[in-house]
Amino acid sequence: KAGVTQTPRYLIKTRGQQVTLSCSPISGHRSVSWYQQTPGQGLQFLFEYFSETQRNKGNFPGRFSGRQFSNSRSEMNVSTLELGDSALYLCASSLVPSGSNEQFFGPGTRLTVL
Amino acid sequence: KNQVEQSPQSLIILEGKNCTLQCNYTVSPFSNLRWYKQDTGRGPVSLTIMTFSENTKSNGRYTATLDADTKQSSLHITASQLSDSASYICVVRAQSGGYNKLIFGAGTRLAVHP
Numbered sequence: 001k002a003g004v005t006q007t008p009r010y011l012i013k014t015r016g017q018q019v020t021l022s023c024s025p026i027s028g029h030r031s032v033s034w035y036q037q038t039p040g041q042g043l044q045f046l047f048e049y050f051s052e053t054q055r056n057k058g059n060f061p062g063r064f065s066g067r068q069f070s071n072s073r074s075e076m077n078v079s080t081l082e083l084g085d086s087a088l089y090l091c092a093s094s095l096v097p098s099g100s101n102e103q104f105f106g107p108g109t110r111l112t113v114l
Numbered sequence: 115k116n117q118v119e120q121s122p123q124s125l126i127i128l129e130g131k132n133c134t135l136q137c138n139y140t141v142s143p144f145s146n147l148r149w150y151k152q153d154t155g156r157g158p159v160s161l162t163i164m165t166f167s168e169n170t171k172s173n174g175r176y177t178a179t180l181d182a183d184t185k186q187s188s189l190h191i192t193a194s195q196l197s198d199s200a201s202y203i204c205v206v207r208a209q210s211g212g213y214n215k216l217i218f219g220a221g222t223r224l225a226v227h228p
Contacts, residue, residue: 004157041220042203042218042219042220042221043158043203043218043221044218045215045216045218056214056215090157090158092157097214102148102160102163103160104160105150105157105158105159106157107155107156107157108155108156108157110155
């Protein structure tokens with residue numbers, strides 16, 4: 001069974017640009033969560049999608065948005081990039097959002113904003 | 115405020131030695147606690163999950179303990195190997211009714227030297 005895949009793996013952008021990251025969950029998983037990981041802050045929750053609906057949202061500005069498609073694939077968009085947005089963006093999938101269902105993480109997209 | 119604190123922040127040990135990582139949490143209502151291992155440049159991988167009624171759970175050379183009264187968990191690594199060099203992240207799920215949130219610790223960075 002293929003794991004969670006994220007594309008692209010690496011990305012370099014400049015301030016003010018926008019970026020779209022993609023995540024394909026494990027087959028059969030319907031919940032996708034996004035996280036930002038930086039050396040200083042650790043893992044921080046961005047948002048969670050289930051059945052094409054945002055179920056949960058972290059404390060990030062509106063420049064960060066996402067969506068989920070009918071095949072459970074998800075995209076995350078960051079507009080008007082800032083230097084502080086440089087981070088590893090991780091996507092995790094699970095069967096359903098709640099309970100003890102394990103989240104399986106993808107390898108991440110390393111975003112560098114210059 | 116829901117918080118998860120891990121200690122130490124970083125740790126260096128020699129190959130073959132044992133070590134113990136700590137996780138203290140103030141999370142309510144507690145649902146479960148999970149330890150993840152994250153190799154550099156990769157997404158986290160679940161090692162163990164523990165619910166309120168579980169005190170100890172092992173996964174090979176990894177043994178996690180949970181004291182729900184003191185709200186402490188530990189991850190013990192036995193006979194460390196070079197491949198154990200990674201970040202170890204403690205994650206606590208708070209869940210009750212419609213409320214469902216994951217709280218992440220900042221992680222402990224472990225380096226195993228030959």
